[in-house]
Amino acid sequence: MSNLFPHVIRVAATAGLILAAGVPAVYAATSATVVTDLNVRAGPGPQYPVLGVAARGSAAALEGCLEGSNWCRVNVGTVSGWAYAKYLAADAGGSTVVISERRAELGVPVVSYEATGSTVTVGPEPLELVGSVDEIQPIAPPPTVRTFITENPVDPVFLEGEVVLGATVPRSVAVRTIPDYEYEYVVVNNQPVLVEPSTRRIVYIYR
Incomplete structure (x- = not known):
């Protein structure tokens, strides 16, 4: 896709706060690439509203990810929200790697999230990507x-x-x-x- 910015922007009904967990106030966000059309959500989970859809190939600034989770805070174009790390890639020494697999190597900061609205219980069974999109x-x-x-x-x-x-x-x-x-x-x-x-x-x- 040639469009490098999110589309289908929607207003979120659920808000939240991102809190740095031992992260300096100013740091360089990790540059990432969206590998498939990907929802950017209002919170770290599928139960949160979709703020927009980042088109495949979009450039994303990765602020950090939750400890023990694949949900990461990103900025894509004019949209700030949460995206799933299995569909975000970054450069590591000249090789393209999936964020969820190489967080430590990439030095991705750990962030936390404080919900300000009600959430929906999410089942334990994962939705996984099979093969190449x-x-x-x-x-x-x-x-x-x-x-x-x-x-x-x-x-x-x-x-x-x-x-x-x-x-x-x-x-x-x-x-x-x-x-x-x-x-x-x-x-x-x-x-x-x-x-x-x-x-x-x-x-x-x-x-």
Whole structure:
């Protein structure tokens, strides 16, 4: 994608405070790159509202990550929020590495978060990326699919991780069949997604 800035900006209903945990008041944020279209949320978890969507290839300033978590505070364009570290990459000695795998080497600061609103309990089963996001070919669902999803709502499922193309929905999560259509649907982290039945991979996200 040529667009290097977030799109689909929304107003967040939940606010929070980021608190440095032993981090100097002034420090150079780690430069990172968004590896797939990625939600930037109001807080460190899938239960928080989406502030915007950072397009694949966007440059992000990484302020720090929570201790023992893959959620990190980022600035992408004009949006400040939280993104999932498994979909953020950085340069380490000339090699591109995933933030979640090399935090210590990159010297990513530890930050903490204090919620100021109610949260939703998140299940323990992770939503993981399977293979390269490039393996997912773009699809264009017909309007009738969106109509069916709207008229046949299902309860959302909250999973640790982030909703991205190529991520796999765990087998324990029930999905809904769409009449006369090859894909099924489920609402993950408050976002309707289309799932390939055989692989359970997300092939389309309604934003």
